[in-house]
Structure formats: C-alpha cells, structure tokens
Amino acid sequence: MDETSRRQPHGKQIYSHRMSVVEPVFGNIGTNKRLNRFSLRSKTKVQGQWQLYCLVHNVEKLAKYGHLSQ
Structure with missing residues (x-):
C-alpha cells in the first residue's frame, strides 16, 4: 500500500487493521524469537x-488462549 492510498478513508481502515493483526506477529517472531535473519540458503529451505x-507462534497462541474457545 503506497502513501497516497493510506490517506484515503478506506486505506486508513485497511492499514490500521493490518497494524493490529499482522504487525504484532512479525514483532513477536523477530524480537521474541530473535529471527533477524534466516540461517539457511535456498528459497525452499527459507x-x-x-x-x-x-508454527511455533501459533502453537504458543493455542497454548495460551486455546482454552477460551471451549
């Protein structure tokens, strides 16, 4: 999404949703799991x-919040 579309009302809504849904996942994996670079080579291995x-991120979420859906 470019800067111009972020200024539009619908673009602001999409961008704010991304910030609350997607970005925390990347933050958790990058900061808490310390994945700042891949240790393997080739697209398939990466x-x-x-x-x-x-998978680890999702299993941790299930372990922490999985009981809420029962």
Whole structure:
C-alpha cells in the first residue's frame, strides 16, 4: 500500500487493521524469537524455516488462549 492510498478513508481502515493483526506477529517472531535473519540458503529451505517459526507462534497462541474457545 503506497502513501497516497493510506490517506484515503478506506486505506486508513485497511492499514490500521493490518497494524493490529499482522504487525504484532512479525514483532513477536523477530524480537521474541530473535529471527533477524534466516540461517539457511535456498528459497525452499527459507520457506521451511519461516513456516516452522510461524508454527511455533501459533502453537504458543493455542497454548495460551486455546482454552477460551471451549
């Protein structure tokens, strides 16, 4: 999303939603899990490493908040 579309009312709504939904995930993985660079080479291996970090993030969320849905 470019700067101009962020200024539009609908663009502001989309951007603010992203800031509350997507960005905390990247912050958690980057800061708390200390993933500031990938340790593997090749697109396939990097995708696998990224998916593993995302899996850990989601399992932690289930462990912490999973009981709320029951």
